Amino acid sequence: NAGVMQNPRHLVRRRGQEARLRCSPMKGHSHVYWYRQLPEEGLKFMVYLQKENIIDESGMPKERFSAEFPKEGPSILRIQQVVRGDSAAYFCASSPPRPAGAFFGQGTRLTVV
């Protein structure tokens, strides 16, 4: 049973480009969470999704950020028109329907140049 898979591991974008981060949850997990870790900071919750539904997006910036978890395929975190302040590590976590502790992917490190 593979763990939570995130790709790419490293992503470099120029200011104004779009960044797409992918996350495949563990098999049997229907809950996906995205977190952002800024340099020297802890992880901040961004969004919680179930298949085809956004359950809680209270941590998402109001503009340029969106997330989806389609019926088929990985969850996608999309950042449009990236700015330098978006540079961070983005972690995805998944958990089964019954809460048991979330499992994290290795993260995508986004650098905006």
Add this chain to the structure above:
Amino acid sequence: GDSVTQMEGPVTLSEEAFLTINCTYTATGYPSLFWYVQYPGEGLQLLLKATKADDKGSNKGFEATYRKETTSFHLEKGSVQVSDSAVYFCALSAARGGADGLTFGKGTHLIIQP
């Protein structure tokens, strides 16, 4: 809202020393509590957890006890090793929809010297 406060680092210890990393929390209801560890360049790994008051989570020689009266979940290890060098995050479940959305502390960087 929910919050987690943990001691700031870096914490530098010699090998075989006793470790305590303090963590306190503020939450409504009865959250579950977690310690995660992040090794350099890696994602977070669940180290241990406790789901109700007075529960003790333990793993790899690390322990933490859920203290409701002091709203604390301090991480301890009797004898640390160089391989324990990492960043440690205390977290609580935010009960978002009854699932595992987590609120994290800022992390404590632990450095173990041989």
